[in-house]
Amino acid sequence: MIITPESEFFKGDVVSLNCETTEGRLGILPDHSAVIAGLVPTIITFEDADGKKYKANTSDGILKVRKNNVSMLCTTAQWAE
Numbered sequence: 001m002i003i004t005p006e007s008e009f010f011k012g013d014v015v016s017l018n019c020e021t022t023e024g025r026l027g028i029l030p031d032h033s034a035v036i037a038g039l040v041p042t043i044i045t046f047e048d049a050d051g052k053k054y055k056a057n058t059s060d061g062i063l064k065v066r067k068n069n070v071s072m073l074c075t076t077a078q079w080a081e
Contacts, residue, residue, distance in 0.1 A: 002056070002072045009077040010056070013049040017070060020044075021063060034066045043080050044072075055080035 002009040017028040020042035026035075039061040047053050061074035 001070065002058070002074060002077050004074050004077050009074075010054070014046050014070065015049055017046040018044060019058070019063060019072070026063070028065055028070060030068060032065050032068075035063070036065075037063045039063050039072065039074065 001011045015030065019026055019028075020040050021037040022040055023037060026037065039058060041057075041059050043055055044058050045053065045055050056077055057080050058072065058077045059075040061072060064071045064073075
């Protein structure tokens, strides 16, 4: 789930996510260990359960991973071209 102050930008089942944190690039797959990390502005990539691939520009924010649930709270998010 990707949430901004204005909207729920994306909600759905995702099988992989690649994003940039304050500690560096992070790849998330099913059964990833729990983590909370700061996000930095970047282009994230992710793939849904049907194999569709997405790219989005995201701002700074917070990433939370716990029990196969991923939440990204970002100041802004928009689809990358």
